[in-house]
Amino acid sequence: MTRFTxxxxxxxxxxxxxxxxxxxxxxxxxxNGAKFGCGLGQxxxxxxxxxxxxxxxxxxxxxxxxxxxxxxxxGLGTIDDPGPVQAAFIEEQAAQCGYxxxxxxxxxxxxLNRNPAPSEREIREHLNxxxxxxxxxxxxxxxxxxxxxxxxxxxxxxxxRSAT
Amino acid sequence: MNALSGPALSRRSLLxxxxxxxxxxxxxxxxxLSQSEEAQVSGTGxxxxxxxxxxxxxxxxxxxxxxxxxxxxxxxxxxxxxxxxLIQVAAEQLDVDFSRVVLETAxxxxxPNEGYTAASHSMSESGTAILxxxxxxRALLIARAADQLGLSADQLTVDDGVITGGGRSLSYGKLxxxxxxxxxxxxxxxxxxxxTNRIIGKAVRxxxxxxxxxxxxxYVQDLRLPGMVHARVVRPxxxxxxxxxxxxxxxxxxxxxxxxxxxxxxxxxxxxxxxQAIQAMRxxxxxxEWGGGIALPEKTEIYDVLKRLPSQxxxxxxxxxxxxxxxxxxxxxxxPYQLHGSIGPSCAVGHVDGDRLTVWSHTQGVYPxxxxxxxxxxxxxxxxRVIHMEGAGCYGHNGADDAAADAALIATKVPGxxxxxxxxxxxxxxxxxxxxxxxxxxSAALGESGTITDWVYDVWSTPHSTRPGSAGNLLAANLIADxxxxxxxxxxxxxxxxxxxNAVPGYDFPNSRVTKHFIRSMPLRVSAMRSLGAYMNVFALxxxxxxxxxxxxxxxxxxxxxxxxxxxxxxxxxxVADRFGWSDWKRxxxxxxxxxxxxxxxxxxxxCAVALEIEVEREAGLVRILRAVAATDxxxxxxxxxxxxQTEGGIVQSASWTLYExxxxxxxxxxxxxxxxxxxxxxxxxxxxxEVHVIDRPGEPFLGTGEGSQGPTAAAIANAFADATGxxxxxxxxxxxxxxxxLEA
Ligand code: FES
Ligand code: FES
Numbered sequence: 001m002t003r004f005t006x007x008x009x010x011x012x013x014x015x016x017x018x019x020x021x022x023x024x025x026x027x028x029x030x031x032n033g034a035k036f037g038c039g040l041g042q043x044x045x046x047x048x049x050x051x052x053x054x055x056x057x058x059x060x061x062x063x064x065x066x067x068x069x070x071x072x073x074x075g076l077g078t079i080d081d082p083g084p085v086q087a088a089f090i091e092e093q094a095a096q097c098g099y100x101x102x103x104x105x106x107x108x109x110x111x112l113n114r115n116p117a118p119s120e121r122e123i124r125e126h127l128n129x130x131x132x133x134x135x136x137x138x139x140x141x142x143x144x145x146x147x148x149x150x151x152x153x154x155x156x157x158x159x160x161r162s163a164t
Numbered sequence: 165m166n167a168l169s170g171p172a173l174s175r176r177s178l179l180x181x182x183x184x185x186x187x188x189x190x191x192x193x194x195x196x197l198s199q200s201e202e203a204q205v206s207g208t209g210x211x212x213x214x215x216x217x218x219x220x221x222x223x224x225x226x227x228x229x230x231x232x233x234x235x236x237x238x239x240x241x242x243x244x245x246x247x248x249x250l251i252q253v254a255a256e257q258l259d260v261d262f263s264r265v266v267l268e269t270a271x272x273x274x275x276p277n278e279g280y281t282a283a284s285h286s287m288s289e290s291g292t293a294i295l296x297x298x299x300x301x302r303a304l305l306i307a308r309a310a311d312q313l314g315l316s317a318d319q320l321t322v323d324d325g326v327i328t329g330g331g332r333s334l335s336y337g338k339l340x341x342x343x344x345x346x347x348x349x350x351x352x353x354x355x356x357x358x359x360t361n362r363i364i365g366k367a368v369r370x371x372x373x374x375x376x377x378x379x380x381x382x383y384v385q386d387l388r389l390p391g392m393v394h395a396r397v398v399r400p401x402x403x404x405x406x407x408x409x410x411x412x413x414x415x416x417x418x419x420x421x422x423x424x425x426x427x428x429x430x431x432x433x434x435x436x437x438x439x440q441a442i443q444a445m446r447x448x449x450x451x452x453e454w455g456g457g458i459a460l461p462e463k464t465e466i467y468d469v470l471k472r473l474p475s476q477x478x479x480x481x482x483x484x485x486x487x488x489x490x491x492x493x494x495x496x497x498x499x500p501y502q503l504h505g506s507i508g509p510s511c512a513v514g515h516v517d518g519d520r521l522t523v524w525s526h527t528q529g530v531y532p533x534x535x536x537x538x539x540x541x542x543x544x545x546x547x548x549r550v551i552h553m554e555g556a557g558c559y560g561h562n563g564a565d566d567a568a569a570d571a572a573l574i575a576t577k578v579p580g581x582x583x584x585x586x587x588x589x590x591x592x593x594x595x596x597x598x599x600x601x602x603x604x605x606x607s608a609a610l611g612e613s614g615t616i617t618d619w620v621y622d623v624w625s626t627p628h629s630t631r632p633g634s635a636g637n638l639l640a641a642n643l644i645a646d647x648x649x650x651x652x653x654x655x656x657x658x659x660x661x662x663x664x665x666n667a668v669p670g671y672d673f674p675n676s677r678v679t680k681h682f683i684r685s686m687p688l689r690v691s692a693m694r695s696l697g698a699y700m701n702v703f704a705l706x707x708x709x710x711x712x713x714x715x716x717x718x719x720x721x722x723x724x725x726x727x728x729x730x731x732x733x734x735x736x737x738x739x740v741a742d743r744f745g746w747s748d749w750k751r752x753x754x755x756x757x758x759x760x761x762x763x764x765x766x767x768x769x770x771x772c773a774v775a776l777e778i779e780v781e782r783e784a785g786l787v788r789i790l791r792a793v794a795a796t797d798x799x800x801x802x803x804x805x806x807x808x809x810q811t812e813g814g815i816v817q818s819a820s821w822t823l824y825e826x827x828x829x830x831x832x833x834x835x836x837x838x839x840x841x842x843x844x845x846x847x848x849x850x851x852x853x854x855e856v857h858v859i860d861r862p863g864e865p866f867l868g869t870g871e872g873s874q875g876p877t878a879a880a881i882a883n884a885f886a887d888a889t890g891x892x893x894x895x896x897x898x899x900x901x902x903x904x905x906x907l908e909a
Contacts, residue, residue, distance in 0.1 A: 016419070016439070020439065032382065035556075037509070042589075043507060045507060079375055079380065082374065086377050086378060090374055093805055097557035098243065099507050101377055102379065123847075130847075131507060131844060134507075135816030137816050137850040138853075139809065154852065154854065157852070157853070158791065
């Protein structure tokens with residue numbers, strides 16, 4: 001039996017402790033936010049927060065979760081009341097297919113938990129583990145800047161970069 | 165949500181419910197659509213867009229007595245925002261609020277057969293059909309209201325679906341009656357004056373985004389049916405390998421395993437839990453012994469191999485008498501095999517219920533896929549229903565149809581139980597059909613006045629569409645004990661073209677000869693990848709234009725304008741030059757450069773020009789894109805933010821193809837198995853800024869957007885690299901290793 005919390009609710013499961021968290025979230029808890037993208041820790045589609053830190057849920061086995069706190073996309077807000085990072089992504093219309101976006105939102109949240117005022121360079125470095133194939137990066141960056149309370153536009157970011 | 169309403173729901177119950185107007189919804193097309201969407205040229209029929217195939221208004225629009233409005237499209241949302249744009253079109257012409265319209269997308273149980281959602285045709289085919297159908301429905305209802313109210317049509321006003329005149333009002337729902345909309349469309353439609361548009365042309369927010377960003381069921385990957393089990397497939401290591409031996413007894417006793425499926429060379433496992441299926445799949449792969457198979461070509465010789473293979477030659481442009489005078493220059497360009505590389509590997513759910521099979525798939529063509537699947541599982545097509553549910557972006561023919569075939573086949577082995585098949589990352593990388601490797605050779609003469617007097621262009625390519633027409637184009641169908649053979653691939657004809665898409669220059673050259681060399685065989689399995697041959701042809705053509713401009717001592721933008729008479733083409737070029745600040749741009753130092761490129765996609769769709777500025781880091785061999793500026797003319801812009809979104813995306817995606825991407829293989833196997841062995845662009849490397857200017861053409865036909873920017877971006881990068889370093893790279897990708905080698909030479 002493994003016990004941990006998911007989005008502040010206690011959860012326990014008898015599932016084999018080798019099972020990665022991703023499959024438990026998707027199939028036992030029926031949470032859609034964390035996506036399967038590679039299962040290899042290479043793309044970030046499965047990103048969730050573990051005790052506030054962004055992690056690849058496809059790599060974390062249940063065995064590592066006892067007593068810990070998991071936050072998924074669903075834990076940040078709802079369609080009627082999206083959380084601030086979700087709202088920033090909606091505001092910037094930061095999605096094409098949208099499949100990578102839940103992971104991007106969680107990665108951004110993880111960054112803000114650690115560093116509420118990231119520089120442009122820090123935002124890009126922090127998002128580095130997450131891949132997007134639609135090329136939505138510009139909008140994702142704008143959304144991340146907006147979520148961090150910075151001017152969202154590319155031009156301001158360019159100016160910041162060339163100033164440093 | 166219809167996709168979730170379950171396999172038990174019959175077409176009849178879907179279509180007949182709720183006192184709706186639909187009585188004889190015409191699902192049979194008047195003429196079958198061509199099996200290859202890439203061959204389609206829209207708007208050639210007597211009626212506009214896809215109305216020519218489905219002329220009845222009620223194939224597109226249904227109005228119920230309760231005033232609810234449903235619009236049907238045979239196209240699918242692929243992340244291009246089509247759902248929102250089509251509703252905008254319908255709401256505008258019907259004169260109802262945007263939020264009132266419900267859109268049903270591709271489902272063989274209820275939408276028209278519009279072939280494939282591809283080639284940037286959704287707006288020109290479905291958008292045009294809905295635009296015209298909606299305008300005609302509105303006119304028809306106004307005429308009925310005039311009749312009932314004893315007034316003339318011009319005494320009536322329409323507001324959000326309510327027609328008012330002489331102090332009385334009638335809602336659309338009150339005006340519809342049996343068969344009112346079951347009438348054939350007219351060739352001409354009373355389209356509203358575009359200057360009065362309130363919804364078309366507005367950057368309406370995409371309706372699908374909030375749900376996707378808060379964890380709703382949004383993708384086929386999220387579909388859960390009661391009692392659903394999980395399957396994984398084990399593929400042969402190389403094309404044509406045979407399963408020579410396997411002992412499945414141990415796998416069968418693994419926890420959760422429901423069944424091991426072996427059918428000829430087809431191998432899969434079904435388990436109750438998803439991770440149990442993965443563990444069993446790994447054990448099964450380890451237990452399988454394979455023999456034989458077809459060797460892959462030597463990667464280092466692939467371009468020679470392509471030129472040596474038998475090819476079918478066709479001259480696709482012959483203009484002037486040839487042999488224009490002047491200084492002649494020549495160049496050859498190469499493109500490797502490249503991946504669609506969907507971020508979410510392909511997935512599908514299949515369910516056999518009695519003699520019926522339902523498949524939920526992110527296919528681009530529910531009807532063609534349905535027919536191919538029915539043939540494979542040997543069921544009548546009317547007993548098979550394929551319902552589109554979104555997947556991750558596909559960018560063409562990726563693993564979607566093959567995963568749908570897996571789900572269908574496996575579902576027939578576990579009848580009564582819904583089965584979800586999820587490809588692993590490695591499955592997608594190794595078994596999706598790639599974008600074809602290509603070779604281009606170009607030669608041109610530059611006259612004394614600095615204009616091009618002669619142009620000769622040859623392009624070699626393997627096929628660009630092997631989509632399922634018949635079962636043989638599904639991987640599973642090739643592997644089963646009683647296999648189906650793949651269809652003979654076709655050479656997609658001009659004007660759209662396949663490997664020769666955009667091979668005909670859009671410039672005014674007095675003499676031009678363009679030849680396509682269609683290679684029917686496929687050393688690596690290939691199919692349609694976003695923009696098909698246009699990516700490579702525009703890369704080559706627009707690189708060569710810059711080489712000629714350099715030779716002529718001309719500014720690249722001026723040089724292009726000198727050969728470009730189409731005013732809309734000139735508009736995108738000058739808009740980009742202005743917004744970029746081309747004429748007073750200054751080089752900051754060595755390694756800093758700028759590049760420009762332009763193309764009209766397929767020479768008949770969206771116009772797009774791109775200018776960008778880069779910095780080359782010599783030691784690391786890296787190109788840093790500082791900023792990119794684009795202008796696009798997609799005809800009447802339904803949703804300018806959607807156009808910007810797709811164009812920004814196209815630029816970044818193309819930058820990734822152009823700077824990093826190449827499928828790796830040995831003669832034994834595909835070596836690109838994951839994102840480490842097939843790197844793509846990451847955040848630190850994406851452009852500093854991307855700026856897209858949408859040139860709106862109210863009232864003009866929709867031209868599509870999704871595939872306009874890839875070719876120009878590739879050439880603009882190569883041109884900027886040449887400008888920054890004085891060296892030209894003609895072989896894609898401009899990878900760090902190639903850049904270092906080029907700069908050291
Ligand atoms: S699915 Fe976890 S990193 Fe890709
Ligand atoms: S939006 Fe499609 S993969 Fe990122």
